[in-house]
Amino acid sequence: MNLRPFSDHRRGLFVSVDGPSGAGKSTIVHHLAQLLVSAGEDVHVTAEPSNGPIGVLCQELTDTVTGHALACLYAADRYHHIETEIRPYIEAGRMVISDRYIPSGLVMQRFDGIDPAFLWQLNAEAKRPDLAVILEADPDIISERLNERGPHNRFQGTPGSSHAEVHFYRQAIDRLIQAGFDVLRVDCNQRPAEQSAAVIRDRLLNFFAASSTG
Structure with a gap:
């Protein structure tokens, strides 16, 4: 593929x-960032929970705080993350990639029985991503991966959590x-991480091509 440089777009993404x-989110994000840097993009990679004070608190309390309280804590981290890191980098013209964002906020607290409508309203004022990538994989396959590596939090240890x-x-x-939302669904069942990252990179190339002709 003949990669057109990203540097001709005027704002961050x-x-x-x-x-x-x-x-495989973190691995795919790593490969995506490498592909974008190779294409001339100035990339900033971040994640949620963030490294900010509220994000650190989220990580410390995920296994002991539940329900609405934890959902609100994660939302607070998201809004703080936007104001202190995501928006400043976008305004500086950089490509910001976040490993987890609003979609995870609509999913993880469901394990605590929180109403999806409440989670939606809680995240309603958060900045929308230009592209929301959702990785899709067979639940039996990812369940095997989680069993091999061990759960990272209480949600992953729930029986049948992958399904x-x-x-x-x-x-x-x-x-x-x-x-x-502009959603890109990427099937990760048969693709190695590098190929999944390339699918996302190609979608972003199309995004800029459409922007330049619009």
Whole structure:
């Protein structure tokens, strides 16, 4: 593929990457950032929970705080993350990639039985990504991966969590599309991480091509 440089776009771009635990988000984000840098893009990679004070608190309390309190804490981290890191980098013209964002906020607290409508309203004022990437993978495959590496939090240790999380993400995707989000679904079942990252990179190339002719 003949890659046109990204440097001709005038503003920063915000891309979020979400998907079930074990789908390979962090690895794919790493490869995506490398591909974009090779294409001449100035990339800033971040994640949620963030490294800010509220994000650190989220990480410390995820296994002991539940329900509405934890959902509000994660939302607070998201809004703080936007104001202190995401928006400043976008305004500086950089490509910001976040490993987890609003879609995860619509999914993870579902394990605590929180109403999806409440989660939607909680995230309603958060900045929309220019492209919301949702990784999709077979729940049995990602369940095996989680068993091999061990759960990172209490949600992943719930029996049948992979099947439930995949189901919650499908519902979140429908809600995001209905709300007008630009959603890219990437099937990770048969692709290595590098190829999944290339699919996202190609979608961004098309995004800039459309912008330059618009």
